[in-house]
Amino acid sequence: MSHPNEKRHRPESVQVVKTRRDAALKALVTGVPYIQFLGIEFDRRGDELTAVLPFDEKLIGNPLIPALHGGVTAAFLEVTAIIELSWSYLWEDIEAGRIDLARLDPLHLPRLPKTIDFTVDYLRSGLPRDAYARARVNRSGRRYASVHVEAWQDNRSKLFAQGTGHFVMPPAPLAPDE
Amino acid sequence: MTKSHDTPDDGDAKTQFARQFIEAIPHSRALGMRLDAIGDGTSEISMPYDLRLVGEPRTGVIHGGAVSALMDTCCGAAVMSHPDAPSGTATIDLRIDYMRAATPGDRIIAKATCYHVTRSVAFVRATAYDGDPSRPVASATGAFTIERPKGGKS
Numbered sequence: 001m002s003h004p005n006e007k008r009h010r011p012e013s014v015q016v017v018k019t020r021r022d023a024a025l026k027a028l029v030t031g032v033p034y035i036q037f038l039g040i041e042f043d044r045r046g047d048e049l050t051a052v053l054p055f056d057e058k059l060i061g062n063p064l065i066p067a068l069h070g071g072v073t074a075a076f077l078e079v080t081a082i083i084e085l086s087w088s089y090l091w092e093d094i095e096a097g098r099i100d101l102a103r104l105d106p107l108h109l110p111r112l113p114k115t116i117d118f119t120v121d122y123l124r125s126g127l128p129r130d131a132y133a134r135a136r137v138n139r140s141g142r143r144y145a146s147v148h149v150e151a152w153q154d155n156r157s158k159l160f161a162q163g164t165g166h167f168v169m170p171p172a173p174l175a176p177d178e
Numbered sequence: 179m180t181k182s183h184d185t186p187d188d189g190d191a192k193t194q195f196a197r198q199f200i201e202a203i204p205h206s207r208a209l210g211m212r213l214d215a216i217g218d219g220t221s222e223i224s225m226p227y228d229l230r231l232v233g234e235p236r237t238g239v240i241h242g243g244a245v246s247a248l249m250d251t252c253c254g255a256a257v258m259s260h261p262d263a264p265s266g267t268a269t270i271d272l273r274i275d276y277m278r279a280a281t282p283g284d285r286i287i288a289k290a291t292c293y294h295v296t297r298s299v300a301f302v303r304a305t306a307y308d309g310d311p312s313r314p315v316a317s318a319t320g321a322f323t324i325e326r327p328k329g330g331k332s
Binding site: 031032033034035036037038057058060061062063069070071072074075076078079107109111112114115116118119120121122125 | 202204205206207230231233234235236241242244247248249251268269271272273275
């Protein structure tokens, strides 16, 4: 893309770009105690996020099988949806360097979307091993958003759960012109 | 509103089994869930406020995911306590509506009713409250499997 006002515009170094993206993602994720409690991490490739839930004994819901707790699965999907949605609406500001990374401590995080409702389909029981999830923002308006999430374990094509949630978008403090 | 009593009565063997089963669930223990009442297709389970479960650090509000875990456990317990009860159950689907943020510091109480059971499916609804029982925090509806013992009657 060419910017007529930036005659001497040159692409930023890959390291600068990566550092900024990773810092923004880290702030979003590590600032939320509940995400830390469950141990959820996020892998990033460009703007694509994959949530990872490393297996832990405290995530078990049925000790006899054993299987992941249905509530853990629901929480994992909901966390993935919220982070993906936040990430996607912050992306432009991150890329433009409009987010002050030095001030991204938990109390200065951009406001998160609020869940209106969340529905989880349990397709097969969650095995006692790592789980992965990716979310897709199907609709994101000024006020509301709809997000779909898929979660799997060993095989990407064998989902163990999927979910859909609706969210109220936070006010946009970084775009006062709108 | 009736207050839940300090020690819920022991009820029959099935109720006792349900309580032990729920209190042996590692994730329910991790969240500090307490079974306050159970029986006849209904259950009441509560969870203390805990800083580890905060979803919005600015306000200290509990993450919706933790409320989901409470609702899922409470709905499953209601199914297991139903008179036509299964020997086990699993969630097919669960929808949670979040009506408002739970008040930071307040215990969250979920009450679930298994209102219909077929041969293979149990239908459940639940409501979650904090300190103010007139203003629910969240509601849930779900479908659960009915798992019958192999070779058992019905």
